[in-house]
Amino acid sequence: MSIGAVLLWQPWRLIFSLGALVALWWAWRVLEMAWISPRRLGRALRAQGLRGTAYRFPFGDLKEFARLVGVARSKPMPLSHDITPRVNPLYHNVIKEHGKISVTWFGPTPRVIVNDPKLVGEILTNKHGHFRKRKFTNGIVKRLANGLVSHEGEKWAAHRKIINPAFHVEKLKKMLPAFAACCNDLVTRWEDHVGVNETKEIDVWPEFQNLTGDVISRAAFGSSFSEGRRIFQIQSEQARNVVKMVNSLYLPGFRFIPMQLNRRMKANTIEVEALLAGIIGKREKAMKEGNASNNEDLLGMLMECNIAETKEAGTAKPIMTMDDIIGELKLFYFAGMDTTAVLLTWTMVALSMHPEWQDRAREEVQRVFGDSQPDFDGISQLKIVSAQDNPKLVQTCRFHVDSKHMVLTLLGVQVAMILYEVLRLYPPVVQFDRQTYEEVELGGVRYPPGVTLSLPIVFLHHDPDVWGEDADEFRPERFAEGISKASRNGSRAFFPFGWGPRICVGQNFALVEAKMALSKILQRFSFGLSPSYMHAPFPVSTLQPDHGAQIMLKKL
CATH class of the missing domain: 1.20.5 (Single alpha-helices involved in coiled-coils or other helix-helix interfaces)
Known part of the structure; x- marks a missing residue:
């Protein structure tokens, strides 16, 4: 050579x-x-007496999970609230065979099912300080909503402090006209469809998706749903794609490989972030020119709080950057749409299955509001008293405050009990996952780093040991004395919005919106299940009806 x-x-x-x-x-x-x-991890868990499935290289239980899901989704389930075998048949089988604390394998990662409300409370409050969101999930979820749900440590604390004021009840009161306008549009459209002295079928699932997309567009950006429709469509598609990726075998660097799904998610991320950057840019320009409205939408309040916190910190660099604000707005869209849409959908299904509770809820709405528009002024007429002061009036109104987490809900008792019971039976998010990054002891077991602790909320909400033998039955009266006394022995076992410092900041937003929509519907319609309805709850990004939710509506 x-x-x-x-x-x-x-x-x-x-x-x-x-x-x-x-x-x-x-x-x-x-x-x-x-x-x-x-x-190594499997030996460490077995040595402490934990039972469960054995690791199978390289997929663990993913193949069995996919097989069981395929069987479950091949046909609708009977018309009942016993949904756990369909929602997660693998967990159902593992818990039944190996107990409430048992091991499954998500690919090569051990996933310990923690079906104990006390231990779930400890994990969600993170009292040990050794739990965090699953790292891989975070990397994927960031494409959908890079906000509070994916932040950790100081960044999470800073964002939470800025965002919290936007969801205080006084702020939500100012958003109520937007809620009311969207709900009025919905019921007017339904009335036109149904006509007089007729009963017509409507699939309420896409209707509520459109409603909540409209609400979040107006409440977050002061714009109509038509202006935010593209963001809504992208985020809905991203949510479906995220579920596909999260439920697949993870390999290092997988999300950077230019496969079709990765390319599609990347393109969606670029498009939605460009749309949101345009909205923010217009608002910044208006604020500088003094032409912004009262900034009473979520974006305005977020930007004002960010400016105030930055000044208080005495720094020139904003605490929340443009990218940070875009991430939080993406989260507003995702969480603001899906959570309330599924809550309203399952509420309509449940009240169709149990017409006696539909009648009780309608009677309460009519007693409080008559035919008037539900609003905070009407709600405030329900005086806040103790049971000793006026037991009868307490049956009309319930005021619940959790000072630690600034949770405040003012709802009629019948409606509140119904919404809570629907959230128990059909929680929007069926499980939360946390990962250990240091060795930690929990319930007498020492978990090494790298173990995923899976908190199966839907199983906890259906556990007869926690709720009684009627755990799979629709009994809203179990919440008559509030959440703390709804379960057996006063145990904290109700986690539809999570718990602890990371409890969902938008839960009041979702509940107020749901009550407004439900009140308007009950004022105008009676309803029941359509003969074409197939009961098939299944978790996508949230717990959704696999084949829609066909309801027969009749104008009152």
């Missing part, structure tokens, strides 16, 4: 050597992740 050829070959040798090293590194990472680490 000539000297020139040797010199020319030298760079290629270096490139090939580096490529070989990268390939060896990647192969070692895969081996360590998919074989060495699972074996």
Whole structure:
């Protein structure tokens, strides 16, 4: 070989050597992740008496999970509230065979099911300080909503402090006209569809998705739903794609491989962030020129709080950057749409299945509001008294305050009990996951770093040991004395919005919106299940009806 050829070959040798090293590194990472680490973690858990499935290289229980889900979704379930076998048949089988604290395998990661309300409370309050969101999930979820749900540590605390004021009850009161306008549009459209002295079928699931998309567009940005429709469509698609990725086997660097799903999610992220940047830019310009409205929408309040907190911190750099604000707005859209839409959908289904509770709720709404528009002024006429002062009036109104988390809900008792019971039976998010990053003791078991603790909210909400033998029955009266006394022995076992410092900041928003919509519907319609309805709850991003929610409406 000539000297020139040797010199020319030298760079290629270096490139090939580096490529070989990268390939060896990647192969070692895969081996360590998919074989060495699972074996080590599995031995550590079994040594402490935990039972469950055995690790199967490399998918763990993913194949069995997919098979069971396919069987469950192949046909609708009977018309009952016993939904856990369909929602997560793998967990249902594992808990039944191995107990409430048992091990499954999400690919090579051990996932310990923690079906104990006391331990779930400890994990969600993070009293040990050793739990965090699952790292891989966070990387994927950031494409959907890079906001509070994915932040940790100081950044989470700073964002929470800025966002909290936007969801205080006084702020929500100012948003009520937007809620009312959207709900009025909905019931007017339904009235036009149903006509006089007729009964017509409507699939309320897409109707409520459109309603809540409209509400979040107006409440967050002061714009109509038509202006925010594209953001709504993108975020809905992103949610479905995130579920596909989260429920697949993870390999290092997988989300950077230019596969079709990755390319689609990246394109969606770019488009929605560009749309939101445009909305923010217009608002910033209006604020600088003094032309902004009262900034009583969520975006305005968020930007004002960000400015105030930045000034208080005495820094020139904003605490929340443009990218941070975009991330929170993406979260507003996702959480503001899906959570309330599924709550309203399952409430309509439940009240159709139990018409006696529909009648009781309608009677309460008519007693409080008559035919008038439900509003905070009407609600405030329900005086806040103790049971000793006026037991009869307390049956009309319930005022609940949790000072630690600034949770305040003012609702009629019948409606409140119904909404809580629907949230118990059909929680929007069926499970939360936390991951250990340091060794931690919980319930007498020492969990090493790298273990996922799966908190199966829907199973906790249906547990007969917690709620009684009627746990799968629709009994709103169990909440007659509030949440704390609804379950057996006063145990904290109701987690539809999470718990602890990371409890959903928008829960009041969702409940006020749901009460407004439900009140308007009860004022105008009676309803029941359509013969075409198929009961098929299944978790996508939230617990959704697999085949829609067909309801027969009749004008009152």
